[in-house]
Amino acid sequence: xxxxxxxxxxxxPGLAFFYGGLVRGKNVVSTVMYSFVSMGVVSVVWVLWxxxxxxxxxGSFIGNFDxxxxxxxxxxxxxxxxxxxxxxxVAIFQMMFAIITPALITGAIAERFKxxxxxxxxxxxxxxxxxxxxxxxxxxxxxxFELGALDFAGGTVVHINAGIAAVVAAWLVxxxxxVDRGVEPHNVPFVILGAGILWFGWFGxxxxxxLASDGLAISAFLVTNTAAAMALxxxxxxxxxxxxxxxxxxxxxxxxxxxxxxxxxSGFVGPMGAIAIGxxxxxxxxxxxxxxxxxxFDDALEVMAVHGIGGIWGAIATGIFAVGGIxxxxxxxxxxxxxxxxxxxxxxxxxxxxxxxxxxxxxIPGLGLRATREAEDAGLDVSLHGERAYVGDGAD
Amino acid sequence: xxxxxxxxxPERINLVVEALIEAGVGGYHVLNVSGKGAQQGxxxxxxxxxxxxxxxxxPKSIITTVVxxxxxxxxxxxxxxxxxxxxxxxxxxxxxxxxxxxxVIRVRTGEKDESxx
Numbered sequence: 001x002x003x004x005x006x007x008x009x010x011x012x013p014g015l016a017f018f019y020g021g022l023v024r025g026k027n028v029v030s031t032v033m034y035s036f037v038s039m040g041v042v043s044v045v046w047v048l049w050x051x052x053x054x055x056x057x058x059g060s061f062i063g064n065f066d067x068x069x070x071x072x073x074x075x076x077x078x079x080x081x082x083x084x085x086x087x088x089x090v091a092i093f094q095m096m097f098a099i100i101t102p103a104l105i106t107g108a109i110a111e112r113f114k115x116x117x118x119x120x121x122x123x124x125x126x127x128x129x130x131x132x133x134x135x136x137x138x139x140x141x142x143x144x145f146e147l148g149a150l151d152f153a154g155g156t157v158v159h160i161n162a163g164i165a166a167v168v169a170a171w172l173v174x175x176x177x178x179v180d181r182g183v184e185p186h187n188v189p190f191v192i193l194g195a196g197i198l199w200f201g202w203f204g205x206x207x208x209x210x211l212a213s214d215g216l217a218i219s220a221f222l223v224t225n226t227a228a229a230m231a232l233x234x235x236x237x238x239x240x241x242x243x244x245x246x247x248x249x250x251x252x253x254x255x256x257x258x259x260x261x262x263x264x265x266s267g268f269v270g271p272m273g274a275i276a277i278g279x280x281x282x283x284x285x286x287x288x289x290x291x292x293x294x295x296x297f298d299d300a301l302e303v304m305a306v307h308g309i310g311g312i313w314g315a316i317a318t319g320i321f322a323v324g325g326i327x328x329x330x331x332x333x334x335x336x337x338x339x340x341x342x343x344x345x346x347x348x349x350x351x352x353x354x355x356x357x358x359x360x361x362x363x364i365p366g367l368g369l370r371a372t373r374e375a376e377d378a379g380l381d382v383s384l385h386g387e388r389a390y391v392g393d394g395a396d
Numbered sequence: 397x398x399x400x401x402x403x404x405x406p407e408r409i410n411l412v413v414e415a416l417i418e419a420g421v422g423g424y425h426v427l428n429v430s431g432k433g434a435q436q437g438x439x440x441x442x443x444x445x446x447x448x449x450x451x452x453x454x455p456k457s458i459i460t461t462v463v464x465x466x467x468x469x470x471x472x473x474x475x476x477x478x479x480x481x482x483x484x485x486x487x488x489x490x491x492x493x494x495x496x497x498x499x500v501i502r503v504r505t506g507e508k509d510e511s512x513x
Contacts, residue, residue: 182442247445
């Protein structure tokens with residue numbers, strides 16, 4: 001469990017590199033810091049009140065304050081989660097999911113969002129959006145859990161949630177300046193390294209979500225790898241059909257899309273289900289990216305196209321391909337129906353509450369969503385962080 | 397004294413440097429630059445390899461040297477041979493700019509003009 005938690009934590013710096021490579025060289029430190037700082041802020045929030053509100057027995061909507069500051073969360077007992085592993089290990093594992101989810105959103109707002117406001121957003125968003133949805137889906141008394149929706153490792157809680165919040169955030173912060181010609185990723189090896197680290201960490205994310213080192217974890221490991229691989233192949237083949245070339249960034253994007261889609265399904269499908277889910281994820285996210293470019297909406301790093309669309313497909317596909325007589329392939333549409341409810345509930349709640357949080361932050365004196373025009377033109381690295389990602393030895 | 401600046405393909409710069417040394421130049425410097433000429437740049441992706449491309453400037457190298465007037469033709473001939481690709485040469489092989497230099501001064505000794513080259 002600790003091993004899986006460490007793997008999931010490592011996804012956040014992986015995401016930082018994935019996103020960092022995709023932006024312009026003047027905004028790398030900023031983009032990397034959006035992710036890295038979440039390891040600081042959200043870890044503190046989780047220990048102080050996040051875990052308690054997510055997993056306390058408060059009712060179907062949200063937890064309570066019983067476990068503030070991890071009070072009563074035992075490193076040996078299993079009273080809270082009743083899992084085969086101590087409660088504190090489950091709480092640590094869950095902390096890593098809370099860290100990466102808001103970091104995913106930052107792909108939409110990269111290169112322009114004000115960093116100080118972002119810190120406040122992290123606290124508010126984890127508290128008011130992430131924590132309730134995590135409670136609905138994963139807490140024993142959460143309403144979606146009781147309904148019977150199946151989300152093994154966080155397709156709704158993490159990916160759809162982040163995708164929808166990304167749409168709202170990109171919309172409210174507005175389009176970047178000077179990107180009409182398109183932005184060429186400044187460091188493609190970073191993108192691929194980041195995607196590789198995400199892939200590696202995702203074994204903790206999915207194989208760890210059974211909360212035990214058993215056959216279920218082994219199966220989750222295999223289907224995770226298979227879906228990522230299939231979606232990667234679909235992306236480069238479709239890319240070649242449409243552009244005549246096989247892009248490295250496209251391969252990295254495809255792999256991440258496959259990982260996203262298999263996340264909710266990873267405990268419930270077999271290897272052939274994973275092939276189907278990876279294939280569907282590749283096709284859907286590829287065309288989602290093309291559509292996003294056509295309409296010009298500045299979700300800078302494709303959070304909605306990859307995590308939102310990939311996540312929604314994964315949640316629905318879980319209902320289709322789940323084995324053990326509960327999937328549509330076995331003639332049972334119940335889980336599919338429950339998961340559609342979970343998707344719609346997540347979309348609605350995430351959209352509305354993210355919107356309210358950002359609207360409030362925008363009008364608080366001294367905050368505001370957007371960095372100044374001068375800061376954006378000069379690059380957020382020097383303007384907001386006082387650092388440059390790349391410093392030459394020569395003229396300066 | 398003549399300044400010769402040659403824009404050449406980066407993959408040819410080492411051949412050009414060898415040719416200049418062979419021709420007897422006293423020194424040179426090289427800049428790696430990007431630009432567009434008749435070759436019109438190269439297509440790169442801005443849409444994840446799924447869509448939209450832009451034409452980016454191509455990498456080029458500029459080699460600059462200053463020589464005595466009587467070496468001009470030999471140096472130009474050396475660059476032409478070293479930088480031209482294929483039998484007939486191709487678009488993108490580069491361009492040579494030739495200009496007069498009024499004065500040259502060696503920093504170490506203060507020597508002037510041809511003795512400073």
